[in-house]
Amino acid sequence: MLKEKIIQRRPGILTYGITPPKAGEPVEKIREIAVRQVERIKGLPIDALILYDIQDEKERVSAARPFPFMKTLDPALYSRDYLSGLSMPHIIYRCVGKYPPEELAYWVESSREKSLYSVFVGAASKSQTVTMSLSQAYELVPHGDEHFLLGGVAIPERHLTKKDEHLRVFQKMEQGCRYFISQAVYNVEASKNFLSDYYFYCQEQEVPMAPIVLTLTPCGSLKTLQFMKWLGVNIPRWLENELVHSRDILDRSTQLSIKAFTELMQFGAEKKIPIGCNVESVSINKVEIEASIQLVKEISRLMTSQYKVDQD
Numbered sequence: 001m002l003k004e005k006i007i008q009r010r011p012g013i014l015t016y017g018i019t020p021p022k023a024g025e026p027v028e029k030i031r032e033i034a035v036r037q038v039e040r041i042k043g044l045p046i047d048a049l050i051l052y053d054i055q056d057e058k059e060r061v062s063a064a065r066p067f068p069f070m071k072t073l074d075p076a077l078y079s080r081d082y083l084s085g086l087s088m089p090h091i092i093y094r095c096v097g098k099y100p101p102e103e104l105a106y107w108v109e110s111s112r113e114k115s116l117y118s119v120f121v122g123a124a125s126k127s128q129t130v131t132m133s134l135s136q137a138y139e140l141v142p143h144g145d146e147h148f149l150l151g152g153v154a155i156p157e158r159h160l161t162k163k164d165e166h167l168r169v170f171q172k173m174e175q176g177c178r179y180f181i182s183q184a185v186y187n188v189e190a191s192k193n194f195l196s197d198y199y200f201y202c203q204e205q206e207v208p209m210a211p212i213v214l215t216l217t218p219c220g221s222l223k224t225l226q227f228m229k230w231l232g233v234n235i236p237r238w239l240e241n242e243l244v245h246s247r248d249i250l251d252r253s254t255q256l257s258i259k260a261f262t263e264l265m266q267f268g269a270e271k272k273i274p275i276g277c278n279v280e281s282v283s284i285n286k287v288e289i290e291a292s293i294q295l296v297k298e299i300s301r302l303m304t305s306q307y308k309v310d311q312d
Contacts, residue, residue, distance in 0.1 A: 002047040002089045003115065005276075006149055006179050006211060011268065012307045013179070013213050013276030015091065016041060016296055017050035020078040023071040030073070034082035040293060041086055045300040048117065049086055050181070050278060051075035053093040055124055076107065091117040091151065091181075096137035097130025104132075105140045111148035119151040119181055138175040145176075152177035154212060156194040157187055157234035166198040169212075170205070179210050181278055184217040187234040188260045192267055199271045212268075213276035216261055218295060219243060219253040220288035250291050258298055265306055277303065 005013050018041075021033045041049060054072050079090045096104060110116070122134035141150050152172040159165035169180055185191050191214065202209045217233075219225050225243055229235060235243075239256060246252035261277055268275035277299045281292035 002117070003146070003149065005047065005274075007146070009208050009211060009274050011211070011274040011276065012303050013048075013211055013274075014046050014296070014300055014303060015048045015050050015181075015213060015276070015278040016044055016046050016292075017052060017215070017278050017280040017282070019052045019054060019282050020073040020075050023073050030078075030082060034078075038083060038085040040289070044293070044296050046088060046296060047276075048089040048091050049083070050091045050119075051079055051083075051093060052282070053095045053121065055095040055098065055121075089115070089117050091119060093119050093121055094137075095121045096132055096134060097123045097128065099131060101132050101136070101140070104137060108140050108148055111145070115147050115149065117149045117151065119153060121153055135175065138172075138177075141176050143176050149178055150176050151179045151181060154180040154182045154194070155232070156182055156185060156191040156214075157232065159194040159197070160187070160190045160234060163193075163197075165194045166201050169198060169210075170201060170207070173207070173210055177210065179213065179276075181213045182215045183231075184228060184233045184280065185214045185260060185264070186228075186239060186256075187236055188263055189236075190234055191260075191264050195264070195268060195271075195273055195275075199273055209273055211274040211276050213278045214261060214264060215278040215280055216257040216295060216299070217280040217282070218250060218257065218288055218291045220250040220283060220285055220291065222249070224283065224288075225249075250288060254291055254295055257295065258302070261299060262302060265302065269306060 002013065004010070018037065021030050053075050075092050079092060083090065094104065120134060120137050123130050141148050152169065154169050155165060195212065198212070199209065217228065219228065222244065225240070242256065243249050243253055265275050279292050279296045279299060281289050283289060
């Protein structure tokens with residue numbers, strides 16, 4: 001269903017995002033982690049599993065990183081060698097600036113054997129040393145290729161200050177991106193502003209809209225909240241107060257995420273914007289992982305109800 005939803009620009013894409021285990025871990029421990037992940041994920045009502053590619057991002061901000069950077073396994077390798085028990089499509093993130101061009105080109109070419117889904121990510125900052133630019137990486141993928149379904153990153157919060165995220169997305173569409181996955185969404189106003197400008201610009205240019213998959217990230221601690229802010233996630237003051245002063249920050253963040261997505265989904269439905277959802281699980285804390293699983297199920301029920309009504 002994922003390929004059809006992307007190609008036909010349909011709403012309702014639902015994904016679950018995870019980070020591969022740390023690089024350098026013993027093979028046996030990686031297998032144990034993978035077995036647990038497969039068991040949790042295999043029954044989820046999702047269109048795809050997302051596997052993130054991590055980069056340090058230390059050049060992006062001067063503030064100290066709340067959590068130390070730890071290199072992780074290559075997401076394509078982890079997908080291939082450890083997660084074959086998950087039959088749904090895997091969307092592989094690629095921080096393109098850290099790969100030799102010939103290596104990335106070879107991987108793209110391997111999509112001829114079976115369909116691949118990937119989101120290309122550019123440099124974290126202009127000062128970061130890279131092997132190739134995002135535009136150069138896009139050129140490796142034949143335009144309109146149905147074997148390699150290329151996606152891009154959207155950052156609605158960036159629209160608050162630069163007010164050009166819809167233009168960035170449109171440019172990426174022209175370079176071959178057929179769907180977009182956002183950074184964690186906590187600021188509904190920023191997302192609405194982006195979606196509105198995106199909708200009207202596509203109307204003006206007479207170009208069909210690509211699916212926008214909005215990411216929800218349960219926050220289980222003040223340290224996680226601090227880390228999300230370090231990553232550039234815009235969290236309104238009132239919402240931060242709700243989390244900081246909550247008796248159960250994880251439950252409160254989950255409920256606020258559901259409320260935010262419901263509002264954005266309905267906003268998108270009114271304009272026929274193909275909205276989807278990605279639920280992230282980037283914590284090793286069992287309680288936060290379980291909360292992300294329950295959030296997927298709740299979002300699935302919401303989207304099934306919304307889009308069934310639309311079809312009727």
